[in-house]
Amino acid sequence: MSRQSSGLIGNWAEARRRQQQTQVIQQREAERRRRAWDRDVARGEREQQAAYRQHREAEARRRTEGIEAEVAALRDLLVTGCRATAFRMASLVRSEVLEAFRPGALAQPVATPRIEQFLEQSSGMALGSYRRVQAEREAHAQFTRASQKAQAAEARRRQQLADHRQQYDRWAAEQLVGIRAHNRGLNELAGKLRAGEADAVVEYFSAALYASTAWPEELPRQVSAAYDQAARQLVLDWELPRYGVVPEAKSVRYLPSIDQDKETARPAAQRRALYRDLLAQCLLLVVRELYAADEFGALDSVVVNGFVDDHDPATGREAQIILAMVSAAHSAFTGLRLEQVSAVDCLVSGLGGQLSARPDQLTAVRPGRRPDEVGGGVVSHGGHAGDADDEPDLFAMDPIDFENLVAELFRAMGMEAVTTQRSGDGGVDVEALDPAPIRGGRIVVQVKRYRNTVPPTAVRDLYGTVQDKGANKGVLVTTASFGPGSYTFANGKPLELVPGADLVELLHQYGLRGRLGGGTPAPAAPARRAAGTAPEPESPADHNVLGMSWSGSVALDVCALVCEGGRVLSEDHFVFYNNPRSPDGSVRSRAHARPDKAALEVSFDALPERADRLVLVAAIDPEVDPRADLAGFTDAHIRLLSAGGEELGRLEVSDGRAGETALVLGSFRRRANGDWDFVIGGKGYRGGLEDLLGEYGVEVA
Template sequence: MDVARRRSDGVLAIWAEAQRQEQRRREAQQRAQAAAQRQRERDARAAQLAAARGQREALRAYQLDREAEVARQSGLLDEQVAELQGLLRVGRGQPAFTLQALLAPVRLPGFDAGALGIPTPMPDQAYYQVPPPSGMMQRRHHEEQVAQARARFEHDWYQAQAVEQERLRRLAEYREGYRAWAADQQRRDAERIARTEDLARRLGRGEAEAVHEYFSAVLYGSDGWPQDFPRRVELAWDGNRRQLVVSWQLPEFQVVPEHSRLRYVKADDRDVPVARPAAERKRLYREVLAQSALRVLDELFRADPQGLLESVALSGFVSGVDPATGLEAERVLLAVTAAREAFTAIALERVAPVECLQGLGGVLSARPERLEEVRADRLPQAVGSAVAGQGGEEDPDLFTMDPIEFEELIAALFRARGYRVETTARSGDEGVDVVAVDPDPVTGGKIVIQAKRYRSTVSPTAVRDLDSTVRHHGAIKGILVTTAGFGRGSYSYIENKPLSLVTGPELVELLAEQGLRGRLGPVPGRAAEEVTDSAPAPAPASVRVRIDWQSRTVAGDRVELDVCAFVCAAGRVLSDEHFVFFNNPAEPTGAVRLGSARTAADGPLRSATLTLDLTRLAGTTADQVVLAVATEEDPGPALPLGYLHGLALEVTDGASGAGLDSWTGATSGIPDSAMELGSFRRTGAGGDWRFEGAGRPVSGGLAGLATGRGVAIG
C-alpha cells in the first residue's frame, strides 16, 4: 500500500504557496487601505459633529450621514453572509487545477526601459541665437553676447552628452540585468516543466509521493476561499484502493457573523448591533461546513481528469476551544467517502449542501457549534505503508514492542476507527491503559481499554478485573486487547456483559484493516537479513504444513474448518482420489496426507496439519498441490469465513522442523465460506517445488472448491 502523509515541498506546492503569499499581500494591502479610509471618514464625522453642534441643519446632515454609514456596515454583514452561502458556487466558477495548464511555458514580460528609454534632449542651437545689433555702437557688445551664447551652448551640449552617456550606460546595465533575469526565469521555467513532466509520469504510475505532491498543490493553491478561512490539510494515498484520504481544516463557528445588522441610535450617537437569531446562525454554519466539504471533493475530482482517484475519504475538523472543557481541541465535524462515479453524477450547482452531503453517505455534526464530533470514515494517519499480519520483517513484532509503544499503537487503532482517544500509560489510571470516547450522541460514551502484551493465555482474573474497572469509571464498555488468547472461562464470563476480548490474531487483523503495522513473533524460517524480493526458495522433499485458526462464537458454538488439498496438473485435479479431505485423508501415491484437527488446551485455537512427500510425485504429471479450507456445513449451512480470525499457515521442513515460509490471512468481512490458502508449484518436469501464498476466497464451500478444481461431485 503506497502512502505519503508529510507536507510536500515539491515544485507545485512551492508554486501554490507563492501564489497564496501574493494573494495575501494584495488582500493585506486592500485591508489597510480600507481601514485608512474608514479612519478618515470617522475623523471627518467627528469634525463635522463638532462643527454642527447647535446647528440644526448641520446636525441633521450629520445624522443622515451616520445612518448611511450604519447601513453600509449592515450591508457588509450581508455581503459576508452571501460570501459564505456562495462558497460552492464560487468554487465551481474557478478553473480546474490541471497538470496540462502547468506544462505551458510562462510568458515573460518584454524588456521595458522605462525612463531610461527616453534619450536625453540635446540643446537646440537656435535657442542660443543672439539678435543682430541695431547700430554701430552695439557691434562690440553683440560680439560679446554671441561669444557668451556659444559658450553656454557648448557647456549645455557637453553636459547633455554626459547625461546621455550615463543614460546609455545605465540602460545597458538594466538591459543586461533583464537578460540575466529572463535567462534565469527561463531556466527555472524549464526545470519546472521538466519536474512537472516527471511528476505527470510518476502520477500516472500512482506513486504515493507524486499523488501527495500534486493534490497538495491542488488544495493549497485553491483560490476564492474567504480570507479568514484556515488552509491546513493532511493527505494519504491508498494505492490499493486508489483512494485519497484527506483531513481538511474547517472554519470555526465565529466565521458566521454574530450580528445580522447595525442600528443607529440618534439620542446618544451610537451603533447598536442586532443579534442574528441563534437558529439561523447554526443553520448557516452547517451549510458552510457542507459546502466546504463538497467544494474540496469537487476540486480534487476536477483536478484529476485521468481518473486516478476512484474515491476520496474526507474528514473535516475544527481546531478551537471546547466549550465543555475550555481547552484547545481538534474535533472531526464531518466525514464522507465519495466515489468518483457517484459524485460526478451530481449537479452541484443546484444541490442543497447539507442534503447533498448526507445523500453521499456523509455525516455532519448535529451541533457543530458545540464541537460535537462525528466518527471519521478514515483518517490519513491510519493509512499505513504496509499491511499488518503479512509476516513481513519490516512490521514491528508485537511481542517485543516497548509497552508504552504497544499502548500507543492500540490508541492509534481506535483513533483510526473514529474514536477520540487518550492513553493513560504515563499516569497509571487505575488499570486503564487507553480511554476511547465514541462520539455518537445516541449510542456513544466512554470505553476503557486494557492492553496486555502476553505470550500465554490471559487469566480469567484479568477479565473480571476489567469488568470492575468498567463499573468504576462509569464506562459503557470495556475491551481487553492482548497478543495472546483467552480460555473458555473468559469467554463464558463476558456473555451478556459489556465486555469484548481481542486476541493476538484478531488484533493483527484489526490493524491490517486500518493500514497499521504489526505481527506476532518472528517470520518463521526467515531472518530479517534474508528477506529479499527474489523468488521463494525451493521446498525440501518432505514438508509439513500447519494451519491455525480461531473461531468467533455463533449461537454458543464455534465454527470449524475442513482442511483439504488438491494434487493438480494444469490447474485440474489428477483424479477424484487426488482430492485430500476428511473422507479421503491421503491421495493414491501417499504424497499428501491430512492429519486430524486439534484444539489448544488453553483456548479456542484450532489447528490441522498436512504432510507432503513431494518426491512421491516425481513420476506423475502433477505440477501443483493446492491447499485450501472451508467452513464445516454440519449441523447447518456453511458459515462465512468472516466468523473466523487469525487464519494462518506455516510451512516447515519435515525432517529438521525448521521454518520455511508462512502466510497470515485476514478473513474479517469475507462472505464466502472457502478459501485457497496457497500452493506448491513445480517449475517444469522434474523441477523444484516452491510454495506461493494466495488467500483467494471461493464461494460454495467445500463443494465449490472441489468443482472448481475438477472433482466430480455425485
C-alpha cells in the first residue's frame, strides 16, 4: 500500500519537479516565440525584397515610358506644331490700359478722435466735483492734443497721396508715350510688309520663327534670312537638331539577379529613320510657320536650308552642314494636309526637296539658294556667342523677344522662368522660381528696354509689386543704368537692379547672346562696397582728403552732394557707395586710413561753376545693423588733409541723436571771392537717407 511523502525531502523533491516543469514550459514558450520571430523576420525580408524589386521595376518602367514619350514627341512634332497659333502682328500690339492707381493705405483717412472717448476715460476717476472738473479739463486737453496730432497726420497723408498720385500720373504718361510709339512702329512695319520692303520682311519673318510657340524649348531655332524682293522669295538657313536628340535606348528593364537596370539599345536603322523623319518634319514646320504668319501676302515662295553646326567629317573643322533642303511655292504648299502626311515622302516626293540618306553620319546634301547669295541684309537670330557685331542689339530687339531672352537667362541660371501675358500682368514681365532652399523662392522680374537712366519711380513700383504679389524678391533688368536714387531706395529691400553692362556680362556667362548698340557697354553701377573700402581711381594732384572719425561702433555711410543752393545738381552728383565719383571726378569716394573711419576726396577748384556748396552727410548702414540709430555717433570730426596726407585742420561736427538714422554733418560753401568755408550742420532725420535726400531733390520714392 503506497502513501504520499510528507517529509522535508519529499516537499523539496516536489518543488524541484515543479520548477523543472516550469523551466521546460518557459523554454518551450521561448522557442515558440523565437520561431515566430524568425518567421516574421523572414516574412519582412521577403516583403522588403519584394517591395524593393517592385520599386526598381517601377523605376525601369518610368524610364521606359519617358523614352517612349520623347520618341512620341519627336514623331508628332509636325502635328503638334500645326496646332500652334500662327504668329500675328496683333500679338505685338501693346494695350493702352495701364495698371490702375493703387494708393494702398494712403487711401484711408486718419481717424478723427471723439471727445466722448476721453470723457469716458476720465469719468471713472472723478470722485468729487472738483476732481470731476479737473478730469474733464484734462480730457479736453488730451482731446485737443489728439485732434491736432490727427490733423497733422491727415495733412501728411493727403500730401503723400498727392505726391504718390503725381508720380503715378508721370509714370502713366511715360508708359503711354512708349506704348503709342511702339504701336505706331508696328503700323509702319505693316505698311512696309504690304509694300514688300526687304528689310521689313526679313525682320518680321525671322522674328516670327524665332519667337514661335510651335517648337519645343529643347530644339534649336537659329535662323538667318534674306528676301528677294523681285521674286518675292524668302531664303533662310535653319538650324536642325543633332542626332543625339533621338534616344539611344529603346527600353529599360530591371534585372533582380544582378540588381541593375539594363537598357535595350534602339536598332541603328530605327534610330536613323526617326532622325530623318524629324529633320523632314522640321523643314515642313518652318515652311508652315512662315506661310501661316504671312498675313500681308509678302511671300510667293520659300527656300529653307536645314543645317547642323558640327565638325565636317572631311576637314574636321567647324562648319554648317546642310542635311535637308526644300524650295516650296506658296501655291503648292497650301494644298497639303500636313497633319496626315509622311514627312519624308512629303518633303522629298511631294515638294521635291532633299534629305540626307545618312544624317547620323553628317552626309550633306546640295544646298538650295543661301541667304548671302540673295543680296541685301541678312538677319540672324539665335546661335552661339561670337563677335559683338554678330550678336543681337538689345536696344533694337523686339520687346517680346527681349523678355523671352531675360526669361531664358533665368532658366540658364537654374531657375524656372516664364514670361507673363501682355495684359493683366500686374507689372510683372517674367516670373521666376529659384529652387534654392534658403535664398530661393518666387521672383518677379520687370524688364525695361531703356536708353536713358531708369527713374527711381520704376524701382519704387517694382517694390510695390513685390509686396502685392507676396514674392521673395524683385529684379529690375534694363539695357540702361540706374541713378543714385534708385540704389538708395533699393538698399536694404528685397530688390536687385541689373544694369545693361551687367546684363550683357550675364548673358555671355551663361552662353547667351546680346550687345548694347555698337557694342559699347552702358555705364554700370559699381558693386556695393565692402565695409571700410571704396574705389580709388586716379586723382588730380590738387585735391584734398576729408577723413571722417567718430566714437562708438555704429556703422555709417558717409556721402556727399554737390549742390546749387539746397538742390543737388543731378542724381549723378550724389556721391555714395554705388556712385563713387561725380561726373567730372571732382568728388570721389576713397579708401580711408587710420584713424579715419571713412574718407572722401575733393578737388574744390574742379567743382562745377554753378555749384556753391558741397554737403556732407552720414547715414546708418542698414546692411550692417538695420535697427541701429545715431545715438552712438559721438566725438565726431573731419580731418582736412592735403593730397600728400598732411593734416591741415580739423572740423567739428554735431553728435547724433537717438531715433535718428541720417544726419547732415555740414557743408562747404563757396564765398564771393572763390574761397570755401565750412558750416556745421546738425539736422537729423528719422527716415534715414531717403528722407534726407528728398530735401535735396534726389528722388528715391
